[in-house]
Amino acid sequence: MKVANNKKLLRLIRFIPPILVIAFALSAILIVINNNKIKLDSDLKALRTDFIExxxxxxxxxxxxxxxxINFELKSTEAVLKDNIKAQIYQAHTIASRLYEANKDKSEQYVTNLITSALRDLRFNNGRGYFFIYKTDGESVMHPILPDMEGQNKIALQDxxxxxxxxxxxxxxKENGEAYYTWWFVKPGNTQQEFQKIGFGKHFAPYDWFIGTGEYVIDVENDIKQRVLNEIANIRYGEDGYAFVxxxxxxxxxxxxxxxxxxxxxxxxxxxxxxTVLDLIQLAQSGGGFIRYDNFIRPSTSIREPKISFVQGVPNWQWAVGMGFYEDEIAEQLAQREAEIENQNQQQLNELLWLSSISTLFFVVMSLLLTKNLSRRFTDYEGKINHDFQELNRIKLESQYQALHDALTALPNRTLLEEHVHQxxxxxxxxxxxxxxxxxxLDDFKKINDLHGHSVGDEFLKLLSDVFKxxxxxxxxxxxxxxxxxxFCFPELDNLAQAENKVKKILRVFEREFHLKGKSIYSSGSVGVSVYPQDGEDTEALISKADIALYKSKAAKKGQALFFNTxxxxxxxxxxxxxxxLRGAMNKGEIAVHYQPQISVKSGDIIGVEALVxxxxxxxxxxxxxxxIPIAENTGIIRELGSYIIYKAMSDIKALNDNLPxxxxxxxxxxxxxxxxxxxxDSVMQASRELGLDSQWVTLEITENVLISDLSVVQPTLEALKNNGFKISLDDFGTGFSSLSYLSNLPLNEIKIDRSFIDKFLSSSHSESLVKTIIAIGEFCHLSVVAEGVETQAQFDLLSEYHCDAVQGYLFYKPLPLSELVEKCRSHQNHTHSVGE
Incomplete structure (x- = not known):
């Protein structure tokens, strides 16, 4: 019994461990196969969903x-029309001018016949466009469509x-050389509606004609519609992709x-x-979106197949524009990718099964050692598979993150911002x-880049972004x-006070000193704020209103916040x-230069004038x-305007001085x-030379705001002007914080006391001391001192007591046009008057 039992025990010891190993191995393999299948199904489903999205x-x-x-084309309809008819008239005018020049020795009737013969049958704009000629007194010279009008006077013709x-x-x-004009007519076949027609005419001076043409806006818009439809009709993507309207x-x-x-x-x-078409149109009218339907034929198969389309409306043209894709097309494109994933998975599974079988046999022989090795192999392979899937998920998440975040600062970008605001x-x-x-x-951020380099500027933006977060x-x-x-987006606010407190926190960020790469950096920021719902109910409107407030905030004073209002x-x-x-004001003769006389305090004579636009x-x-003036500064118009004022002022003073003793x-x-x-x-010198005006009679006034940040650029220019005989005056002296330093660094001849000091210096001892000090500084530095805004005799008397050199203001003269200035100067220089009379 004992031997039999031992044999049984030996058999049990021999066979039970391998059986248990095999059982456990098979169980493990089945579990791995099942998990692998579940993961594969999940990945394929996610792939399909991501692909469709x-x-x-x-x-x-x-x-x-x-x-x-389409919206761009719609907005540009009128501009396209104007450019087209203007180009046509320019060509017609050129033809007429060349015929006239070649035959100017002929009679007017002869030349007129040549010109009308050349232009009468010319057509453009798909045959709609033609040229007409009128004399400016209204007589019709040529009208190809209504020839019976020719020779008649149509000065009273009305739309x-x-x-x-x-x-x-x-x-x-005639007045402008050329001009656009708009009139309204009913069109043949549609007498119930008025249609806008835009015309362009160009003056033909030899015979006092104007050569013109016109075009209905609706006709040009229809041309644009057809061109847009042709372009859309040519859109193709893939085998079955197309656009529809x-x-x-x-x-x-x-x-x-x-x-x-x-x-x-x-x-x-x-x-x-x-x-389906009705659903598409209604969806487009309600703002657009996606729609699924299955009753349209797929071009490549001629079979009705399910399709997903996105449609959006064009309200002004009453269009519904859309594109879509067939679901079966997606399935075909996914099939190959799914097959690759399945093959890869099957290959890994086959390898796993093969290795598991070898391991199982080895376990039978080596028992515990093989069990350990088998466990390690399973763990390794499972880890590898998990690592691959984790890497794919990491890349996916990283791509999504990069698409919605700024690469430099890691802050949300515009796309994510719009989503945050919308939510x-x-x-x-x-x-x-x-x-x-x-x-x-950020105010003057360019200076940080210029002073410390762009790498420091980028690091500062990153540091500031961390502080903002x-x-x-x-x-x-x-x-x-x-x-x-x-x-910044601040949702769920109870009142404006909460918004104001949050904006104050932003501004307080700029009160600190930033340390970066061994450098101390100071910066300020201007803030514009818009509020939902009073300033807008969508992202674009709120951003636009905040931008307007920011623009006005920076224009008023940098480093402050401003809430949008009407x-x-x-x-x-x-x-x-x-x-x-303003862009056309000078050509229209709307810009004038007036002159306010400057009076010598000692003699009471007019010694100069200030040119005021x-x-x-x-x-x-x-x-x-x-x-x-600030708008001209910001838009660049000031260059043309400033040049005009310089030339006009020099020209007027030259004419005036030629007639004064x-x-x-x-x-x-x-x-x-x-x-x-x-x-x-060079431009100032050229104007002086052309007019024959000695530069010693010209003083160029500058203000402190131009000097604060650009002294190194401005100083050589001022020195060159002074070396050429021009005088330099520092206007609004004392209102800045660097006035005294300019006296030693700039080639000045004169300083002007700002009117804000003159207004208060009779009632304010502080202002009086400042005025007295400025006059003393001018005397010490051998500079002329001019006081602006003198309006009372008491102000003049005290300035005279302080030995101010010259004054100007309404006590003596307001700014005068040139004609009145001439009379005042003649009477002032020919007679002796007491000051203030």
């Missing part, structure tokens, strides 16, 4: 790009709105299937096709709360909008109107220099932008 995003982006192109077409167009063309009436405008083009699909014999508005709207958008721009509260967000611009909006519109009107706009009326000096204010121009000295 990717295609949907691509479709949406392409449609939105088409809509942007349907009562505008005098021939009269007004002739006057504009339906109008709101259901008529197919562009479709790969010619059966749908030019017909109302809403009347299609197949009701499901009509319903914040939605949440704030649901909860009946407010949302604030703070647009931050630590500053905001939970639920708030900050994004880098671009360059040195950042946008007054800002109106000011921006007015600034834009001022800029628009005045603008009387036909559209805006009298515009204050305080309103249009004692010449006068003219003081001209110089813009900072002018001083920065490399050819400024």
């Amino acid at each position: 990717s295609r949907k995003s691509m479709m949406k982006a392409q449609v939105e790009q088409l809509i942007q192109q 349907v709105r009562g505008n005098y077409i021939v009269r007004d167009m002739g006057l504009l063309a 339906f109008n709101n009436a259901g008529i197919g405008l562009v479709h790969v299937n010619d059966e749908y083009v030019g017909k109302s699909i809403l009347q299609h014999p197949e009701p499901d096709v009509s319903k 914040g508005v939605a949440i704030s709207k649901d909860k009946g709360k407010m949302l604030a958008l703070a647009f931050v721009d 630590r500053t905001i509260d939970k639920g708030d967000s900050v994004a880098r909008f671009g360059g040195d611009e950042f946008i 007054a800002l909006d109106e000011q921006v519109k007015r600034d834009f109107l001022i800029e628009t009107e 005045r603008w009387n706009s036909a559209k805006l009326g009298a515009v204050s220099p305080a309103d249009f 004692v010449p006068l000096n003219v003081s001209i204010n110089i813009s900072p932008k002018q001083l920065m121009e490399s050819d400024f000295v």
Whole structure:
């Protein structure tokens, strides 16, 4: 019994461990196979979902790009029309001019016949366009469409709105050399609607004609529509990808299937096709989106297959524009990738099974040792598979992160910002709360780059971004909008006070000193703030309003915050109107130069004048220099305006001095932008030489604000001007913080006391001391001192007591036009008057 039992025990010891090993090995293999299958199914499902979402995003982006192109074309309709008819008239005018020059010795009737014969049959704009010729007194010289009008006077011809077409167009063309004109007519076949027509005429001086043409805006818009439709019709991607366009009436405008083009699909014999088109149109009208349907034929298979499309509307043209893809097409594209993944998985599984079998046999022989090795191998292979999948997930997450974050600062970028704002508005709207958008721009960030290098500038932006992230509260967000611009989003606010407190926290960030790479950096930031819902209800509107507030904040004073309001909006519109009107003001003769006399305190004589620009706009009326000069500075118009004032002032003072026994000096204010121009000295010298004006009678006035940051650039220019005989005056002396240092560094001849000191120095001992000190400084430095804004006899008497050299102000004269200045100077220099009479 014992031997038998031992044998049984030996058999058990021999066979049970291998059996157990095999059982466990088989169980492990089955588990791995099952887990691998589950993971494979999950990965394939995720791949399919990601692929479809990717295609949907691509479709949406392409449609939105088409809509942007269409909107651009729509907005440019009038500009295209104007450019086209202007080019045609220029060609016609050239033909007429050449015929006239070649035959100017002939009679007017002969030349007229040559010109009308050359132009009468010319057509353009698909045959619609033609040329007409009128004399500016209204007589019709040529009208190809209505030849019976020729020889008649049409000066009283009016459009349907009562505008005098021939009269007004002739006057504009003659006055300006050429001109656009707009009139309104009903078109043949449509007498119920007025259509806008834009014309262009160019004056033909030899015979006092104007050669013109006109075009209906609706016709040009229709041409643009057809061109856009042709371009859309040529869009193809892949084997079955195309774009389609339906109008709101259901008529197919562009479709790969010619059966749908030019017909109302809403009347299609197949009701499901009509319903799909109706759904597409309604979706486009409601703002656009994705739609799935399965009743359209796939071009490559001629079979109805499920399709996903993105559609969006063009309200102005009543179009629905869309693109899509067939689901079976996606399946075909995915099939190859899925097969690759399955093959790769099967190969790994086969390798695993083969190794497991070898290991199992080895375990049978080596028992515990083999068990250990087998466990390690399973662990290794499982780790490898997990590592591969983890790496794929890491790359995916990293790509998603990079697409939504700024590469330098790791802050959210514009795309993610728009998502945050959109979500914040939605949440704030649901909860009946407010949302604030703070647009931050670093002041003078370029100086950091210029002084320390761009690498330090980049590191500063990264450091500042980290500080911003630590500053905001939970639920708030900050994004880098671009360059040195950042946008903060503060949702779920109860009131404006909370927004103001958050903006104050932003500004306090700039109160600290930043240490970077052994350098101390100071910076400031300006902030513009818009608030939902009063300033807008969508991302674009809120960003735009915040940008407007930022612009005004920087213009008023850098380093502060400004909340948007309707007054800002109106000011921006007015600034834009001022800029628009100012660009043509000089050509229209609206810009004038007035002169305020400067009086010698000792003699009471007029010793000079200050040139002051005045603008009387036909559209805006009298515009204050305080309103249009800053706009001219910011837009670059100041260069042309400044050159005009310099030349005009020199010309006037030259004419005035030629008729006076004692010449006068003219003081001209110089813009900072002018001083920065490399050819400024040459242009001033050239004007002086052309006019024959001695430079000693010209004083160029500069203000301290141009000197604060650009002294090294400005100083050589000022020295060159002084070396050429011009005098240099420092205007508004004492209002800056570096006035005294300029006296030793700049080639000055004169300093002017700002009117703010003169206004108060009779009632303020502090202002009186400043005025007295400035006059003493001028005497010590051998500089002339001029006081501005003298309006009372008491002010003049005290300035005289302090030995001020000269004064100007309403006590003596307001700024005068040249004609009045001539009379004042003659009477002043020919007679002796007491001061102030």
